[in-house]
Amino acid sequence: MLRVPAVFSVPGDALAGAAAAGHRANRGTALAVCASLCLYEAGMALNDWADRALDAGERPHRPIPSGRIAPGAALGAAAGLTAAGLGLAAAAGRPALATATTLAGTVWAYDLWLKNTPAGPAAMAAARGLDLLLGTAATATAAARTEAAAPRPSRGRLLPARARTGRPGTGPGPGTGSGAAREARRALPSAALLAAHTYGVTLVSRRETTGGSTALPLAALAAVGGIARSAGRNPVPDKASWPDPPRRRGSRAVRPTPPPARRRTAARTAPGGDRPAAGAAFAALYGATAARPLLHAALNPSPHFYQRAVGGGIRAMIPLQASLAARAGRTGTATALLALVPLARRLSRKVSPT
DSSP states (O other): OOOHHHHTTSHHHHHHHHHHTTOOOOHHHHHHHHHHHHHHHHHHHHHHHHTHHHHHHHOTTSHHHHTSSOHHHHHHHHHHHHHHHHHHHHHTOHHHHHHHHHHHHHHHHIIIIITTSTTHHHHHHHHHHHHHHHHHHHHHHHHHHHHHHSOOEETTEEOOHHHHHSOTTTOOOTTSHHHHHHHHHHHHHHHHHHHHHHHHHHHHHTTTTTOOOSHHHHHHHHHHHHHHHHHTSOOOOOGGGSOOOOEEETTEEEOOOOOHHHHHHHHHTSTTOSHHHHHHHHHHHHHHHHHHHHHHHHHSOSHHHHHHHHHHHHHHHHHHHHHHHHHTTOHHHHHHHHTHHHHHHHHHTTSOOO
16 A cells, blocks of 8 residues: 555655755755655555555455455545644645645545546646645745844844844845745746656556557657756756845945855856756766666557556656756755665565556
């Protein structure tokens, strides 16, 4: 019921979301990872409960048809894990809870109503994109709280918290509604790439028990090439990361000193940095991981190779998440994520990820 190899593809969503918004992983990121794991496994349990009649004929080895798990226990586990995921998201702040609630609703709608409809792949893709944005929301909220709590001397006294989070002339801080929306917009391109990959994998998974034509894995293969190319490029910086215009001080023009977070962002995006090369390398690894099983399925569109293509697509999410983190300047995070690939591959030989 809880397919462990696929679980390794979940933590990278929150880490890539944090990196895409320009933040280091923090307490909010950890809460987002835990919430994502709970909601992902809730979806797995609910999927088995909803498909119990179909699995009795096509996959009798699964936990419910085989009698290892009672249907009521699977449904109870799905409800309990969903509640746990929402509770963890609530601890990360209201933006994270709002995102997690939308994610949970998407997961339940997919498993109960949308899975076998034309909207099914889009719903699954939206769930993955929302999972990345959950990491963005939770990380940004934790970073804003830390910044607001940090004392900043000004003419011999400390600035009040309100002044630190939204000073006149500097725009709203990351803790405000517009600040959270701005950081979510910065993460949208990464969420879109992850969602596009998920859409292709979901389309292939619909035929994994029956096999299909050569056209479907070839189309997914072309999509992987486009995603890898986009993931290997540097994102275009948004206006929030541009230098502030100079201000007049008497007869002189004075350019404000950017805050530390923006100085770090500028350093990561400076010409000559290793971000372009690292992002391209991780994107190439993603492309190789996803393309090989899809090519096999195109050459032999049998259920066996379709299942292998789906499993490879799930594992390929890890190097894709790593490439998204690397292109945002978090090469260390990207490298750490790759350590999950051999673990997922080893476990997939014992437990099917689908």
